[in-house]
Amino acid sequence: MDAAPQDPARQDPARQDPARPAPAPQAPAPQAPAPQGPAETAPAETAPALALTVTSAEGMRDLGRRLAKLLRAGDLVMLSGELGAGKTTLTRGLGEGLGVRGAVTSPTFVIARVHPSLGDGPPLVHVDAYRLGGGLDEMEDLDLDVSLPDSVIVVEWGEGKVEELTEDRLHLRIDRATGGTGAAGATTDTSATDATEDDVRRVTLTGLGARWSTADLNSLAA
Numbered sequence: 486m487d488a489a490p491q492d493p494a495r496q497d498p499a500r501q502d503p504a505r506p507a508p509a510p511q512a513p514a515p516q517a518p519a520p521q522g523p524a525e526t527a528p529a530e531t532a533p534a535l536a537l538t539v540t541s542a543e544g545m546r547d548l549g550r551r552l553a554k555l556l557r558a559g560d561l562v563m564l565s566g567e568l569g570a571g572k573t574t575l576t577r578g579l580g581e582g583l584g585v586r587g588a589v590t591s592p593t594f595v596i597a598r599v600h601p602s603l604g605d606g607p608p609l610v611h612v613d614a615y616r617l618g619g620g621l622d623e624m625e626d627l628d629l630d631v632s633l634p635d636s637v638i639v640v641e642w643g644e645g646k647v648e649e650l651t652e653d654r655l656h657l658r659i660d661r662a663t664g665g666t667g668a669a670g671a672t673t674d675t676s677a678t679d680a681t682e683d684d685v686r687r688v689t690l691t692g693l694g695a696r697w698s699t700a701d702l703n704s705l706a707a
């Protein structure tokens with residue numbers, strides 16, 4: 486008679502251990518207001534902000550392509566701005582500039598998507614934190630098959646959720662510049678003649694931490 490094959494997992498006492506504590510209940514965290522005042526993790530250095538005017542979606546994509554040249558593994562880029570501001574459009578250009586695989590799209594069903602490099606550069610991790618309730622812990626649970634310190638991480642809607650990743654952050658705020666006076670600052674694309682007011686965006690870049698205190702963001706205005 487053949488013996489039945491042994492499944493080692495079935496022999497693992499930890500799997501059935503009644504003494505193991507039950508997992509903590511996953512109750513939603515109360516919506517406590519974010520603490521005001523200086524954050525404990527406030528970066529020591531803040532580079533001056535750079536303001537740009539971008540007059541078309543193609544111009545936003547081009548800004549992403551040029552920004553990609555300044556990025557390296559371990560960088561965290563946070564994108565803020567209302568729905569339809571252009572965060573994903575800029576990220577698409579970033580993906581093109583970094584030379585990664587797969588078109589960057591609005592991830593409807595996934596919170597994060599990894600775009601591996603087509604060359605030997607870092608992968609792009611594109612996070613849409615809009616539905617990310619629990620912040621970083623939840624992101625770690627996503628089990629991304631990539632090391633975050635070895636990646637360029639771009640996060641939409643990440644305020645108050647992913648800052649713990651690193652105190653060196655590049656923050657881009659994209660605002661619709663309707664209502665007139667959005668023309669201040671450098672205009673970075675040449676399709677301005679076709680621009681309708683609806684397409685005009687103000688992009689404010691702020692580098693936080695030592696990483697960005699010396700980076701030449703001004704090259705983006707050229």
Ligand SMILES: Nc1ncnc2c1ncn2[C@@H]1O[C@H](COP(=O)(O)OP(=O)(O)OP(=O)(O)O)[C@@H](O)[C@H]1O
Binds near residue numbers: 541544
């Ligand atoms: N100057 C501009 N920059 C970026 N997008 C523009 C611009 N002008 C028009 N658009 C259009 O606005 C839309 C921006 O959509 P996009 O998905 O990039 O926004 P989003 O900020 O990622 O929104 P969400 O918060 O829903 O993820 C696109 O349809 C794009 O073609």
Ligand SMILES: [Mg+2]
Binds near residue numbers: 641
């Ligand atoms: Mg988006």
